[in-house]
Amino acid sequence: MASLTPSAHRRQAAAVMSYIEQHRTDLVGLLSELIQLRSVFPPGEYDAIAHRMADELRESGARVELITAPRAEIEPRGLAYPRPNVVAAVEGSGDGPVLLVGTHMDVVAAGERSEWTHDPFGGVVENGRVWGRGACDAKNAMAAQVFAARALMDAGVHMRGTLLLIASVDDEGRFDRLKWPGMTYLAERGLREHGFPLPDMVINGEASGLASICGSFKGRLIMEIPVIGETAHAATTYGINAIHNAVKLVVALQRIQLKSHPLQGDETLNICAIRGAADRYGDIPPVCDVGVEIRVVPPYGTDRILREINGAIARLAAEDPAFQTGEFTIFSNRQPIEFDPASPLVTAIRASAALVGVNASFAGILGTGELQAFVARGIPGVTYGGGFIGRVHKPNEYIEVDELVRQTQIYALTALALCGEHAEGV
Ligand SMILES: [Zn+2]
Numbered sequence: 191m192a193s194l195t196p197s198a199h200r201r202q203a204a205a206v207m208s209y210i211e212q213h214r215t216d217l218v219g220l221l222s223e224l225i226q227l228r229s230v231f232p233p234g235e236y237d238a239i240a241h242r243m244a245d246e247l248r249e250s251g252a253r254v255e256l257i258t259a260p261r262a263e264i265e266p267r268g269l270a271y272p273r274p275n276v277v278a279a280v281e282g283s284g285d286g287p288v289l290l291v292g293t294h295m296d297v298v299a300a301g302e303r304s305e306w307t308h309d310p311f312g313g314v315v316e317n318g319r320v321w322g323r324g325a326c327d328a329k330n331a332m333a334a335q336v337f338a339a340r341a342l343m344d345a346g347v348h349m350r351g352t353l354l355l356i357a358s359v360d361d362e363g364r365f366d367r368l369k370w371p372g373m374t375y376l377a378e379r380g381l382r383e384h385g386f387p388l389p390d391m392v393i394n395g396e397a398s399g400l401a402s403i404c405g406s407f408k409g410r411l412i413m414e415i416p417v418i419g420e421t422a423h424a425a426t427t428y429g430i431n432a433i434h435n436a437v438k439l440v441v442a443l444q445r446i447q448l449k450s451h452p453l454q455g456d457e458t459l460n461i462c463a464i465r466g467a468a469d470r471y472g473d474i475p476p477v478c479d480v481g482v483e484i485r486v487v488p489p490y491g492t493d494r495i496l497r498e499i500n501g502a503i504a505r506l507a508a509e510d511p512a513f514q515t516g517e518f519t520i521f522s523n524r525q526p527i528e529f530d531p532a533s534p535l536v537t538a539i540r541a542s543a544a545l546v547g548v549n550a551s552f553a554g555i556l557g558t559g560e561l562q563a564f565v566a567r568g569i570p571g572v573t574y575g576g577g578f579i580g581r582v583h584k585p586n587e588y589i590e591v592d593e594l595v596r597q598t599q600i601y602a603l604t605a606l607a608l609c610g611e612h613a614e615g616v
């Protein structure tokens with residue numbers, strides 16, 4: 191399978207890096223223009239940016255399609271049709287892996303203009319930084335996708351695997367049902383129906399900082415527990431006060447021992463809502479819902495926490511036969527995930543980063559984000575991109591030009607390492 195000598199590989203890597211270095215002005219120019227093409231969600235207006243991105247990728251020699259979920263499944267979510275995802279493939283001979291470098295086209299609103307030092311949609315380039323909404327979440331990754339593909343083409347890299355590039359819609363939707371037309375739809379069936387392969391591994395191009403390859407994700411459980419009482423006149427002793435019992439439950443939940451993980455940090459458990467009231471003062475409240483948000487770490491997962499919660503409820507019921515809860519409503523139940531830090535994907539990114547002078551290590555991150563669409567199918571992935579997560583969704587978002595250049599080089603070098611003709615079987 192390996193058909194290039196190590197020195198030929200080194201030559202290709204050098205050619206890829208120097209192409210991107212030589213085109214840094216064009217790379218910055220593209221990011222600046224993408225920032226000017228507002229794609230704020232809501233509502234998510236993609237027409238201009240999706241067509242621009244598709245044109246850029248086509249010029250890079252990729253096969254490109256705009257793929258929208260069907261109208262009948264978009265409009266009931268209160269979203270406008272169409273919602274075009276940009277999907278591009280740099281295809282090889284087909285006997286190598288499919289690497290997806292994906293990101294999203296939408297951005298959150300700019301907020302208060304007066305808090306910005308630069309026009310949030312100006313794409314201003316100043317003192318080695320590109321400023322604006324989306325500069326590091328995540329239009330930097332869109333520009334990097336284009337120039338990574340161009341660098342591979344210019345260096346004459348023969349691919350045995352496929353580099354799949356996706357700029358998706360609706361990542362900034364707050365709920366899964368609003369995010370669905372993006373990566374989830376593509377992973378479920380959009381890619382397959384349009385003749386694109388599912389990836390074997392994924393880089394989610396979000397701000398992690400180039401020193402952190404994030405492949406270790408907390409799980410989460412978001413749920414509501416109804417505490418059941420019995421109403422009665424408040425001046426009597428015949429009722430069961432659901433709010434009093436909910437307070438006992440809250441105290442018991444707060445006593446649950448939380449675990450921690452070397453990369454992901456501590457588990458968290460927060461009571462986010464206590465909702466209950468009698469119809470009128472003077473009566474005993476018959477029901478009180480307790481809303482809980484829990485983040486869990488491996489190897490424990492959400493099962494352990496659910497067992498702890500059920501144990502706490504059983505103890506309260508044993509102490510007081512009047513203590514009773516109803517069926518839980520579970521809004522989200524995702525297990526924590528830890529991909530192998532020695533996997534070919536992580537190894538290739540780390541080696542590629544080292545080539546451009548970045549010492550990258552395996553790290554944890556709060557959630558899977560857009561990776562969820564793929565990790566739910568058992569496909570390994572990491573979140574990896576330039577920019578600092580503490581600067582996103584805030585005024586004065588920017589990215590360092592040098593960081594953008596290195597991000598682009600690392601994406602291209604990783605694709606070369608995993609999908610190039612010389613690559614060892616992975
Ligand atoms: Zn993002």
